[in-house]
Amino acid sequence: MASTDKPDHRESIKSEEALAAPPRRSNYFSVHVALRVLLFAASVTAVVVMVTAKQTEIVPVPVFPFRAPLEAKFSDSPAFIYFISALSVAGLYGILTTLVSIVLKPAHETRFLLHFALLDVLMLGIVASATGAAGGVAYIGLKGNSHVGWVKVCNVYDKFCQHVGSSIAVALFASVLLVLFTMLSVFSIYRKIPK
């Protein structure tokens, strides 16, 4: 009898507490929202900087013995297109989750923390791989690769490379933010387990 009584008693205490005081937001709430706004800002910055990375230089054309103006832009490389797609999705995700966090009722917080943690992990995978892909290609642009005869282009397209480099740095920051998010969500869920 005692074993069945105890949970009932706890239940009644819990429901009384719930009726007496409305559930409060956890301490991490404001940090959560601030980080999500930062993710949105970082993603939008990375996308804008990458899209505006355009530079036209007069370079020797290999086919003719002439020099012609040639424009470097992000759409020249599939890796940069993937980068922009991924960071756009991350920016959208950042602003949507910020709004959801703000309008969220504190009573539903735990369940939403779970959903946020699961989605954050997915977004982290996408943003980290996009940053890696763009970084790998940008590094070849910066240093070239003498083994396969890929020439470096950053000595000619200096401004373009500065834009690309800055954009990748901001995306790296966004990836770190996503790691922090997920850790914070996991920790917030962990703290709700009674010790």
Added chain:
Amino acid sequence: MASTDKPDHRESIKSEEALAAPPRRSNYFSVHVALRVLLFAASVTAVVVMVTAKQTEIVPVPVFPFRAPLEAKFSDSPAFIYFISALSVAGLYGILTTLVSIVLKPAHETRFLLHFALLDVLMLGIVASATGAAGGVAYIGLKGNSHVGWVKVCNVYDKFCQHVGSSIAVALFASVLLVLFTMLSVFSIYRKIPK
């Protein structure tokens, strides 16, 4: 009195047994261990396939009007070196966490799930970015980039490219495993919150 005492006595013994029984492992435990062994296997496979990707072909040398044997190997590209480092760390992490999961006392499970989730997120970031970087470089090797005059090399070094491609595919699988891990850890922690 004796007839009513007896059942009470039994009840109390039962509840004592329930209190004395050690905490059991969660249902997800075996899935956890299996996934971690898979991560180890996938990481080691990716590293071995990438390291053994060596091919020597006789190609025209740009400086002289001669043809010379030239070897393609993973260390020609910094992205592939980063890839191997990251996947080696992931393999080590996989085998270490498998061992820890097996020797772990069920009573400490929740705390270790938290630590695992936090570390899994970090590993996911590393493995996903390495896969992205290697994928970005391998794609240039496969298709070339006519905008900047980077020639494709996979028409000559076919076996090398097959190795690299397979290795990246296995690493992608390892990334997906890490996403699943983290989700499973988060969900296991969430389930321990009393409803």
